[in-house]
Amino acid sequence: MSEALKSKIEVPIMSEIFAQGKKPEYLFWVGCAGAFDNRYMKVAKSFAYILNHIGADYAVLGTEESCTGDPARRAGNEMLFQMQALTNIDLFKMYEIKKVITICPHCYNVLKNEYPDLGADFEVISYLEFLYLQIKRGKLKLDKSKLQGKRVTYHDPCYLGRANNIYDIPRNLINELGVELAEMPRHKSFALCCGAGGAQMFKDAEKGTKEIFIERTEEALSVNPEIIATACPFCMTMITDGLKYKDKIDEISNLDIAELIATAMI
Amino acid sequence: MSQIVFIFFLTLTIAVFSYSAYRIYRFFNLTKPAYPVKEIGKRIKLTIENAFFQERIFRKPVAGLMHAMVFWGFCIILIGSIEMVIDGVSGQERSLAFLGFFYDMLMAAGDVFAYIIGLFIIIFMIRRCCLNIPRLHGKELTKKNHFDAYLALSLILILMITLAGINIFYVASHSDYLGKFPISSMIAPVFAGMSYETLVLIHDINWWTHILLIFLFANILPYSKHFHIFMSIPNVFFSRITPLGKLANMESVTKEVKIMLNPETAFATAEAEAVSRFGILDVEDITWKNYIDSLACTQCGRCTSVCPANITGKELSPRKVIIDIRRRMNEKGPKLIKHGKDYSDGKSLIRDYITEEEIWACTTCNACAKECPLNIDHPTFILDLRRYLVMEESAAPAQLNAIFSNIENNGAPWQYSNQDRLNWTL
Numbered sequence: 001m002s003e004a005l006k007s008k009i010e011v012p013i014m015s016e017i018f019a020q021g022k023k024p025e026y027l028f029w030v031g032c033a034g035a036f037d038n039r040y041m042k043v044a045k046s047f048a049y050i051l052n053h054i055g056a057d058y059a060v061l062g063t064e065e066s067c068t069g070d071p072a073r074r075a076g077n078e079m080l081f082q083m084q085a086l087t088n089i090d091l092f093k094m095y096e097i098k099k100v101i102t103i104c105p106h107c108y109n110v111l112k113n114e115y116p117d118l119g120a121d122f123e124v125i126s127y128l129e130f131l132y133l134q135i136k137r138g139k140l141k142l143d144k145s146k147l148q149g150k151r152v153t154y155h156d157p158c159y160l161g162r163a164n165n166i167y168d169i170p171r172n173l174i175n176e177l178g179v180e181l182a183e184m185p186r187h188k189s190f191a192l193c194c195g196a197g198g199a200q201m202f203k204d205a206e207k208g209t210k211e212i213f214i215e216r217t218e219e220a221l222s223v224n225p226e227i228i229a230t231a232c233p234f235c236m237t238m239i240t241d242g243l244k245y246k247d248k249i250d251e252i253s254n255l256d257i258a259e260l261i262a263t264a265m266i
Numbered sequence: 267m268s269q270i271v272f273i274f275f276l277t278l279t280i281a282v283f284s285y286s287a288y289r290i291y292r293f294f295n296l297t298k299p300a301y302p303v304k305e306i307g308k309r310i311k312l313t314i315e316n317a318f319f320q321e322r323i324f325r326k327p328v329a330g331l332m333h334a335m336v337f338w339g340f341c342i343i344l345i346g347s348i349e350m351v352i353d354g355v356s357g358q359e360r361s362l363a364f365l366g367f368f369y370d371m372l373m374a375a376g377d378v379f380a381y382i383i384g385l386f387i388i389i390f391m392i393r394r395c396c397l398n399i400p401r402l403h404g405k406e407l408t409k410k411n412h413f414d415a416y417l418a419l420s421l422i423l424i425l426m427i428t429l430a431g432i433n434i435f436y437v438a439s440h441s442d443y444l445g446k447f448p449i450s451s452m453i454a455p456v457f458a459g460m461s462y463e464t465l466v467l468i469h470d471i472n473w474w475t476h477i478l479l480i481f482l483f484a485n486i487l488p489y490s491k492h493f494h495i496f497m498s499i500p501n502v503f504f505s506r507i508t509p510l511g512k513l514a515n516m517e518s519v520t521k522e523v524k525i526m527l528n529p530e531t532a533f534a535t536a537e538a539e540a541v542s543r544f545g546i547l548d549v550e551d552i553t554w555k556n557y558i559d560s561l562a563c564t565q566c567g568r569c570t571s572v573c574p575a576n577i578t579g580k581e582l583s584p585r586k587v588i589i590d591i592r593r594r595m596n597e598k599g600p601k602l603i604k605h606g607k608d609y610s611d612g613k614s615l616i617r618d619y620i621t622e623e624e625i626w627a628c629t630t631c632n633a634c635a636k637e638c639p640l641n642i643d644h645p646t647f648i649l650d651l652r653r654y655l656v657m658e659e660s661a662a663p664a665q666l667n668a669i670f671s672n673i674e675n676n677g678a679p680w681q682y683s684n685q686d687r688l689n690w691t692l
Contacts, residue, residue: 163511209579
């Protein structure tokens with residue numbers, strides 16, 4: 001797998017596909033982190049690699065994609081959020097998009113729960129829900145020996161967990177990998193935030209006695225994992241920073257669930 | 267004679283309580299709309315789960331179980347209290363005894379609960395004063411808050427002692443008593459040596475103390491954090507039932523944005539009503555939901571104990587921002603009623619009560635909202651404070667202003683060109 005991800009992968013572009021008179025079943029919404037964050041670009045690539053592997057009928061917006069407006073809204077800038085949202089909704093309508101897959105939980109939440117208030121009419125699916133469905137349908141098969149016996153802990157992103165009650169699907173996916181899932185003391189609805197939500201990702205934290213990401217990383221380390229699985233670009237930045245801070249980055253890997261699946265995929 | 271005395275105190279209680287309720291009703295009139303209360307079936311289900319089955323409170327199992335026992339006990343004992351009022355007004359004794367078997371069960375449960383609640387209240391007091399539980403000692407709690415807590419616990423304890431007293435001396439003074447009192451009837455024989463008159467006298471003292479304390483308690487509640495007892499069930503019923511991650515859309519902004527994006531329609535909609543203010547600066551901008559949240563809050567601090575910002579030493583405490591709403595309403599509400607909605611005392615909720623530092627420390631992780639046993643919605647309130655700061659004062663932290671311009675200019679919070687959006691495929 002890792003070899004395949006070193007070279008360029010082909011992804012269908014919505015404008016090109018649409019010009020051929022075709023309408024892909026899914027729009028893969030990459031999100032700004034998937035497009036621009038060096039680490040998370042690899043997650044986007046892993047997920048596209050899975051989509052290609054199972055022959056999913058999808059496309060990406062490419063250069064036409066733009067921020068959902070979520071960080072602006074969470075930072076109180078409703079005006080900017082709505083400008084982004086209304087522009088994006090027009091684009092979705094133009095391409096007659098009916099199903100959207102997101103990898104970023106913040107995009108997932110805003111597209112699913114908040115865009116409908118502004119006239120959006122499409123189904124929004126988290127990549128985790130999509131992947132699990134493909135496994136259930138037998139389209140996606142995993143080789144359990146690839147990661148067998150690895151000790152994995154999963155950090156719940158707030159915007160999948162508490163915000164949208166997605167707790168079991170990521171765990172089901174991790175269990176499909178044949179690994180050993182070790183839960184942190186605070187998990188599922190009790191999970192501690194990584195510290196990046198609500199636009200905190202883009203600013204320094206207020207004065208305090210500790211950084212939130214260190215508190216959370218220490219909790220993850222307390223269960224002695226070999227892999228810390230995340231499912232959100234901001235969580236990934238935070239946990240990876242935490243591992244660097246604790247000088248554990250060489251021993252413990254912080255991987256997205258899509259990367260784990262891509263590794264074990266047959 | 268005793269009927270007249272009773273009716274006098276009952277009338278006084280109802281009169282004072284009505285005044286308090288009217289005062290709060292007028293405060294509600296100062297608030298803004300939140301959302302329409304629809305899906306009543308869903309709300310009833312939620313209320314049954316969260317209020318009557320105490321679902322959320324069990325997220326902390328030990329304290330949760332004790333609270334649940336107190337709550338369920340109160341529900342049973344309340345029926346007994348209603349009987350006492352009927353007895354007091356009519357001059358009868360045990361006027362609900364005609365319910366037969368049901369009455370026996372009610373009295374038996376009430377009797378057992380009186381002792382359980384009494385015991386738990388003592389444990390709660392010890393826990394509050396002697397065990398070092400951080401959430402019970404937050405720095406935002408004032409002396410009045412702590413006094414309120416001990417006052418309520420003491421009153422409840424006396425209520426339970428007098429209830430036990432009523433039961434014990436009722437059984438001791440009657441050979442053919444009505445109802446069943448599993449614990450009190452075991453204690454009653456201890457007092458068998460007393461004369462009938464003494465037993466009746468002690469019973470009556472307990473009876474009057476109990477009912478008058480209930481009347482007093484009912485009138486202290488609207489001015490104490492224990493208004494919780496009245497407001498929590500309505501608060502659960504009226505709570506937001508959309509996913510925690512969802513923020514409400516600001517329709518007033520939508521109108522403006524549509525004009526901006528599509529200027530031709532500008533003239534047609536130019537009459538759009540002027541919005542008084544975006545977001546929340548002060549108590550006149552809050553919604554009825556923010557206010558009922560603040561009335562229902564009993565300052566348990568579960569929200570603050572799970573807040574990532576608070577855990578890591580930041581100024582933000584979700585409990586505090588909710589308490590601040592009520593404090594500010596108590597301060598400014600009466601003056602807004604008296605002098606009209608444009609009244610200003612030179613202070614505001616933002617800055618004089620809630621600092622910008624607190625407002626910007628929230629990660630919108632919803633841990634507080636998920637933890638609150640009453641479905642208080644802290645994050646959306648904090649978001650409305652941010653909306654004011656950004657849209658009315660452009661007072662966002664510099665780093666956030668930078669992401670606003672990046673999103674405006676290149677459609678991403680980072681400064682990268684849209685043309686590079688497919689670089690991840692390389």
